Amino acid sequence: MLDNQVQNNGLKGYLRKKLQLSSLTTTTIIWLLLPVAIFISVVVAKMGIIGVAGLLAVIIGIPVVYGIIAYPQFGIAVLMVVSFMLNYASEFLPNDTPTGILLDGITYMLIFGFFIKKKFDNSWDYFKNPITYLVLIWLGYNFLEAVNPASPSILAWVYTVRTVGFIMLMYFVFLYQINNIIYIRFLFKIWLGLCLLAAISGFQQENFGLMEFERKWYYSDPLRLSFLFINGHLRKVAIFPDPVTFSYNMVVAATMCICFFMLNISKTKKIILGCLIPFYLLTMLYSGTRGAYVLLPAALALLAILKFNKKIVAAVLAAGFMLVIVVFMPTSNATIKRFQSAFNPSADASFNVRAENQKRIKPYILSHPIGGGLGSVGIWGRRFAPNSMLAKFPPDSGYVRVAVEMGWVGLLLFCTLMFVILYTGINHYFLIKNPELKTYCLAMVLGIFIYNIGNYPQQALVQYPSNILFYLASALLNVTMRLDIAERKAQGDTSIKGLKA
Numbered sequence: 001m002l003d004n005q006v007q008n009n010g011l012k013g014y015l016r017k018k019l020q021l022s023s024l025t026t027t028t029i030i031w032l033l034l035p036v037a038i039f040i041s042v043v044v045a046k047m048g049i050i051g052v053a054g055l056l057a058v059i060i061g062i063p064v065v066y067g068i069i070a071y072p073q074f075g076i077a078v079l080m081v082v083s084f085m086l087n088y089a090s091e092f093l094p095n096d097t098p099t100g101i102l103l104d105g106i107t108y109m110l111i112f113g114f115f116i117k118k119k120f121d122n123s124w125d126y127f128k129n130p131i132t133y134l135v136l137i138w139l140g141y142n143f144l145e146a147v148n149p150a151s152p153s154i155l156a157w158v159y160t161v162r163t164v165g166f167i168m169l170m171y172f173v174f175l176y177q178i179n180n181i182i183y184i185r186f187l188f189k190i191w192l193g194l195c196l197l198a199a200i201s202g203f204q205q206e207n208f209g210l211m212e213f214e215r216k217w218y219y220s221d222p223l224r225l226s227f228l229f230i231n232g233h234l235r236k237v238a239i240f241p242d243p244v245t246f247s248y249n250m251v252v253a254a255t256m257c258i259c260f261f262m263l264n265i266s267k268t269k270k271i272i273l274g275c276l277i278p279f280y281l282l283t284m285l286y287s288g289t290r291g292a293y294v295l296l297p298a299a300l301a302l303l304a305i306l307k308f309n310k311k312i313v314a315a316v317l318a319a320g321f322m323l324v325i326v327v328f329m330p331t332s333n334a335t336i337k338r339f340q341s342a343f344n345p346s347a348d349a350s351f352n353v354r355a356e357n358q359k360r361i362k363p364y365i366l367s368h369p370i371g372g373g374l375g376s377v378g379i380w381g382r383r384f385a386p387n388s389m390l391a392k393f394p395p396d397s398g399y400v401r402v403a404v405e406m407g408w409v410g411l412l413l414f415c416t417l418m419f420v421i422l423y424t425g426i427n428h429y430f431l432i433k434n435p436e437l438k439t440y441c442l443a444m445v446l447g448i449f450i451y452n453i454g455n456y457p458q459q460a461l462v463q464y465p466s467n468i469l470f471y472l473a474s475a476l477l478n479v480t481m482r483l484d485i486a487e488r489k490a491q492g493d494t495s496i497k498g499l500k501a
Contacts, residue, residue, distance in 0.1 A: 068106060069113040072177040077190055079106050079170075080472075083465035084194040088201070088239035091217040103464060104162060110173045117176075126176055129478055129501060131424050134417045135171055141413055142168075142374065145406060151373025152385030159384075160375035160405075167467050174475035181483055184440060184476065188256070191469070195253035196276065202238035202246060202283040235288035244458045245466055247292035250284035251454075252447045252469070255299045259443035262307075263436060285339060291457035293339050297323055298453050299446045306429060306442060354396045354457075361393060361404060371407035398455035398462065418452050425477040431499065434487055437480040444473040444480075 068075035082103060090099040142165030146157050178184060204211075210218065218234070219225055228235045228243065240246040257273045257280070284292055297320065304316040331337060365371075372390045375381060378401070381391035395401035403411040425445040432438040451470050454460040461467050482501035489496055 065109060068109045069116070072110060072113050072117070072173065073183055075106065075110045075113065076174065076177060076187070079103070079110065079468065080187070080190055080465065081194065082106060083468045084198065085239060086464065087241040091213050095220065100162075107167065107170060111169055114173050114176060126478075126482070126501075127172065129424070130420050131474060131478060132172075132175070134413075134420045135168055138413055138417050139165055139168055141406070141410060145370070145374045145410075148370055148373040150368060150371070150376075152376055152381070152388050152390075153373075156375025156380040156384040157373060158375075159380045163462055163464075163467060164374060168471060170468060171471040171475050174472050175478055178475065178479050179483075181437065184479070187472070188260070188440070192253055192256065192276070194465075195249055195280065198238040198240065198246065199250060199253075199280055199283040202236045202250075202286050203279075205236045205238065206283075206286040230288060233288065236283075236286040238283070238287075241463055243287035243289050244291070244454075244460070245463045247284045247287035247289035248295070248451065248454045248458075248460055248466060249469070250280045250287075251292055251295045251299070252450050254280040254284075254296065255303075255446045255450060256443045258300075258303070259439055259446065263439050289458070290339075291454055295450045295454055299450050302449055303442075303446060306426065306445070351457075354394075357394060357396070358400055361400070364389075365403045365408055365411075369407045369409045371403070371405045371410055374405050376405050377401060395459065397457060398459040401459060401462075418448075421448055421474050421477070422452070425474075428477055428481040428501070432481060432484045433493075434484045437484045441477060441480040444476045447473045448477075 064078070068078055086099050086103060093099065142161055145151070146154065146161075148157075151157060178187070205214065218228065228237070235243040236246065237243050238246045240249070254277045257277045261270055261273045261277075281296065300316045300319055304313050326336070326339070372388075376385065376388065376390040377393050377395050381388065385391050390404060393404065395404055399411065399414070402414045406414070422445065425441060425448060429438060429441045429445060432441055448470065451460045451466065461470055478501045480501075481499075485496050485499050485501060
């Protein structure tokens, strides 16, 4: 009889039927759960808070780990949420808590799940595109830096390659696992939702003051406080690790909303997007990051070029006219004054200092074609080689950091990678026929463009979540093209011959 039931309904169906709670008596349920209750009580009594944490890790952690590996689309969503929220959550924890290990773990699990799935799929067609080839070359160069003779410490390379090089492997996970337009919509909802949460946090910090745990985080490090307190105003970071990451992601979110506003969506959704755009930009001002102020005008200029029509050009010109008024109008507001100073960099003392630093380091870059090694500047340089010249050098610019750590050869490769990503995205934008996929591709092109411009005055691609979002956007450039080709192929469109994503 058992064999017949298993054969007819399947083993899973048979077990599910037998384990239905409705068929169990109250006494049976008590006897089944009693050993579990005793075990939990003993663990808590013997180990206290550590035991509770361990039990939660088992009860919650094991299903989550399984979900990330077995269901990569769930894992990608988890990665996005954790990359946004981890720094904010770490403000509750001691300063030395290695919270970054959690993101490393999620990354490794996604990569592990990727290779498990590829074991049953021998096709590599998804990866045959120019961006993939340049990413692989750049990754190889990053790993070659481990044997750079000028590198002060191999440990500096180990700590740096995690967020600079290894995170690029997520590009392959995104490219392979994102395979339908419904999931792309879901990711954009998460993206904009998390940015909204960040904007609300920044608004609260500016207008209602810091919460107690936020105040402790700000004032726990005198060096951090001196960096964040400028001209009598405390720069806000919201849920992010620094004001640069906060401001850049607000500009990217606002630009995405502008693109999505052009979709064929309901009036309610357009009203929501129309409200989000100024809110994101307002909270961006609270960061006090001058480099972010020029990003939206630059993105709108590219938008006008790519989507050339009367309405777009008129809207961009109107926005440009309003910008000119704001830049030149007299004001006593400190936030607006700082905004105006971004469009007159020669009068800005910090800009002149950065220009002088770049001039001073230029001979070193020219004489070291492969640079001083990953991690030779910044926090890891100060930690592992505190007496070296590069450890004391403030790179500021992401491009300058690449040039110093990886030489002019590395800078050339990096710029080539950025060019290929943008070129591919723009090319795909003009080739895609599906209006929704076309808009998504456009939004990602503008987002990548913003990160690239922002990477000159600041380091835009080294902090979470920006580094993850950048490679997600890069992967979506190819995913949108791939989905469009598949849709047109299903419709019998013969014009797709020769097209690849």
